[in-house]
Amino acid sequence: MASVVLHDVAKRYGDNPPVITGINLEIQEREFMVLVGPSGCGKSTLLRMVAGLEEITSGTIEIGGRVVNDVPPKDRDIAMVFQSYALYPHMNVRENLEFGLKIRGTPAAEIDRMVNDAAKILGLEGLLERRPKDLSGGQRQRVALGRAIVREPSVFLFDEPLSNLDAKLRVQMRAEIKKLQHRLQVTSIYVTHDQVEAMTMGNRIALLDKGKLQQVGAPLDVYETPQNVFVANFIGTPPMNFIRATVTEGGAGLGANGIKLPAPAAARGALASRVGKTVLVGVRPENVVAPGRPTRGATAALQLTVDLVETLGDEVVVHAHQGEDQIAFKMDPHHPPEFGGKVSALVEIDRLHLFDADTQQRIAV
Amino acid sequence: MPRSRISEEFPHGPLHAMLAVAVLVTIYPVLWVFSIAFSGKQSLAIADLPPTPTAGDRLRAVVPWPEKLSVSNFTSVMSDQPFARWMLNSALVAIFTTLLGVFLACTAAYAFSRFKFPGRRVGMMAFLVSQMFPGTLMLIPLYIIIVQLLGLGSSRIGLIIVYATTSIPFSVWMLKGYFDTIPKELEEAAVIEGASAGKIFWRIVLPLAKPAVAITALFSFMTAWNEFILAATFMDKENMYTAPVGLRFFVGGFSQQWGYFAAGSIIVSIPVVLLFLYLQKYLVSGLTAGGVKG
Numbered sequence: 118m119a120s121v122v123l124h125d126v127a128k129r130y131g132d133n134p135p136v137i138t139g140i141n142l143e144i145q146e147r148e149f150m151v152l153v154g155p156s157g158c159g160k161s162t163l164l165r166m167v168a169g170l171e172e173i174t175s176g177t178i179e180i181g182g183r184v185v186n187d188v189p190p191k192d193r194d195i196a197m198v199f200q201s202y203a204l205y206p207h208m209n210v211r212e213n214l215e216f217g218l219k220i221r222g223t224p225a226a227e228i229d230r231m232v233n234d235a236a237k238i239l240g241l242e243g244l245l246e247r248r249p250k251d252l253s254g255g256q257r258q259r260v261a262l263g264r265a266i267v268r269e270p271s272v273f274l275f276d277e278p279l280s281n282l283d284a285k286l287r288v289q290m291r292a293e294i295k296k297l298q299h300r301l302q303v304t305s306i307y308v309t310h311d312q313v314e315a316m317t318m319g320n321r322i323a324l325l326d327k328g329k330l331q332q333v334g335a336p337l338d339v340y341e342t343p344q345n346v347f348v349a350n351f352i353g354t355p356p357m358n359f360i361r362a363t364v365t366e367g368g369a370g371l372g373a374n375g376i377k378l379p380a381p382a383a384a385r386g387a388l389a390s391r392v393g394k395t396v397l398v399g400v401r402p403e404n405v406v407a408p409g410r411p412t413r414g415a416t417a418a419l420q421l422t423v424d425l426v427e428t429l430g431d432e433v434v435v436h437a438h439q440g441e442d443q444i445a446f447k448m449d450p451h452h453p454p455e456f457g458g459k460v461s462a463l464v465e466i467d468r469l470h471l472f473d474a475d476t477q478q479r480i481a482v
Numbered sequence: 483m484p485r486s487r488i489s490e491e492f493p494h495g496p497l498h499a500m501l502a503v504a505v506l507v508t509i510y511p512v513l514w515v516f517s518i519a520f521s522g523k524q525s526l527a528i529a530d531l532p533p534t535p536t537a538g539d540r541l542r543a544v545v546p547w548p549e550k551l552s553v554s555n556f557t558s559v560m561s562d563q564p565f566a567r568w569m570l571n572s573a574l575v576a577i578f579t580t581l582l583g584v585f586l587a588c589t590a591a592y593a594f595s596r597f598k599f600p601g602r603r604v605g606m607m608a609f610l611v612s613q614m615f616p617g618t619l620m621l622i623p624l625y626i627i628i629v630q631l632l633g634l635g636s637s638r639i640g641l642i643i644v645y646a647t648t649s650i651p652f653s654v655w656m657l658k659g660y661f662d663t664i665p666k667e668l669e670e671a672a673v674i675e676g677a678s679a680g681k682i683f684w685r686i687v688l689p690l691a692k693p694a695v696a697i698t699a700l701f702s703f704m705t706a707w708n709e710f711i712l713a714a715t716f717m718d719k720e721n722m723y724t725a726p727v728g729l730r731f732f733v734g735g736f737s738q739q740w741g742y743f744a745a746g747s748i749i750v751s752i753p754v755v756l757l758f759l760y761l762q763k764y765l766v767s768g769l770t771a772g773g774v775k776g
Contacts, residue, residue, distance in 0.1 A: 168670075168674060169674075170670050170673070170674075189673075190673050190674045191673065191674065191675070191676035191677075195674065196674065196675075197670075197671065197674050199667045199670070199671060200667075201665060201667050203665065203667035203668050203670065203671040205668060205671075205672075205686060206690060207689045207690055216672070216675055216677075216685075217674075217675030217676055217677075220672075220675055220676045220677050220681060221675075221676050264671075264675075268675070
């Protein structure tokens with residue numbers, strides 16, 4: 118197993134502005150690291166640079182302590198799973214699994230053993246003689262995984278491997294990949310645009326936007342302490358509510374067009390120097406509590422007008438507003454409010470997230 | 483299923499009659515060739531008209547059916563005439579043209595499809611432009627190069643070189659179009675698994691491009707098999723004639739052996755027809771391959 122270290126990695130095509138700038142990231146041995154971000158953020162390019170399919174404009178990439186900038190992909194001891202699976206259509210499953218081993222001159226007996234082991238791990242034993250076109254999406258995905266694990270590489274690279282599957286299969290394969298990685302203990306880098314996949318699968322997640330690393334951390338840390346507005350907005354469904362507010366009362370109050378909130382006690386010191394300035398107040402939907410549900414810590418009451426109710430089954434998501442400020446939160450599905458009706462809710466003040474309106478960065482408390 | 487507009491607006495009877503006439507017009511010359519070939523005679527006419535022909539006689543004279551069926555034209559064209567030898571020349575030239583042309587076109591098209599190099603666009607455009615000139619324009623330069631400079635007149639190798647070269651532009655365009663549709667991820671996956679560029683080409687790309695390769699091969703073969711003008715110019719010696727040149731020999735200035743000509747034409751068509759039948763499953767997918775990703 119090997120660690121992967123990216124040091125000041127940048128990528129630029131010709132004279133265009135760089136698509137990736139100054140990425141510093143250390144992926145430890147056996148770690149499952151998820152690179153997540155919106156499309157076009159550079160996450161796939163970054164993965165392809167680790168694979169050696171794209172050249173690095175500047176910086177270094179180390180795999181297992183060795184700088185691999187000029188090492189061809191085949192000598193990096195990696196395996197990659199592609200979004201489109203990239204199975205060879207003219208070969209059956211066994212031939213697909215064997216291809217890399219044969220190319221590398223592995224002895225026939227060894228190939229047999231390795232292919233059978235991989236097939237067994239992934240439940241492909243009955244499918245070895247079939248062509249990719251005769252397989253379902255999930256089975257193809259499994260063959261693609263098989264092709265990655267059969268060579269026993271020291272790093273797995275996944276490039277949005279589940280985005281071609283239907284929702285149900287995606288959840289199932291998500292668990293399978295996670296279990297597989299846990300069992301094989303291979304360092305993995307997984308690229309996805311789906312924040313749920315990132316949260317559920319990663320030991321740590323790295324968020325990218327516009328070619329820059331925004332935050333790296335354990336899923337829960339990132340969720341609870343987003344370092345900037347982008348991260349706060351990207352992680353979590355429904356996304357965090359943002360209220361543009363002015364700091365008042367010497368840092369003790371947050372006034373907005375429609376909503377007035379007391380500032381969290383812990384943040385008053387930090388806000389004291391910002392009186393009269395604008396901040397973004399972030400509220401997770403679960404910290405807006407419907408009447409009758411338990412709350413934690415200090416609260417402030419909201420009187421909201423309902424715009425939209427989305428039924429999810431176990432709960433409903435209510436989109437409402439007070440003044441010009443939009444708030445989404447969750448309620449009991451059996452007593453949903455009416456469209457256009459009034460509903461009251463309590464905001465848990467100690468769980469507010471505060472961001473500088475200009476820099477978009479979290480205000481440290 | 484909705485009825486097509488044609489069937490709504492146009493009565494079927496006249497439509498069928500019109501199509502039947504069109505079919506008749508199309509196959510009439512072919513039937514004529516068949517009837518001459520099987521007539522056992524060398525005359526263009528199928529029936530001899532009496533001095534005062536009746537309407538029936540006249541009708542009989544234009545119906546392409548011989549008075550007496552005979553295969554003598556076929557047997558003597560193959561045994562008494564050097565036609566078998568000419569067929570062999572044609573076969574060798576066509577087969578080696580196909581092998582050489584397809585090999586060069588495949589490798590060139592792959593490079594054009596996948597690698598970035600100076601002259602890539604210009605090269606493709608040059609191939610396209612070269613197709614816009616009539617072939618006879620090249621007759622004299624090619625004669626000078628092949629016969630006078632290389633000394634390959636009346637040689638199969640000379641013809642093979644010329645045919646392979648002239649078929650390459652079309653073949654490269656055809657194959658490049660297909661290679662472009664083969665997903666790059668397949669090659670990237672192979673790169674990561676450790677395959678060299680050569681292995682990727684032979685073991686991944688070429689097997690996947692089978693339909694396009696088949697079409698290109700068919701095209702190369704047919705071009706070489708049917709070509710007349712260049713072969714007639716380069717091949718002076720009678721024993722080096724290709725089949726199309728040989729056919730012309732039967733109806734030259736002093737001989738009017740239409741029977742041999744017709745029988746020879748049919749024999750010459752057989753390999754191409756068989757090849758078409760064998761490759762037709764690739765034909766549709768091959769010709770549309772560049773347009774839509776399947």
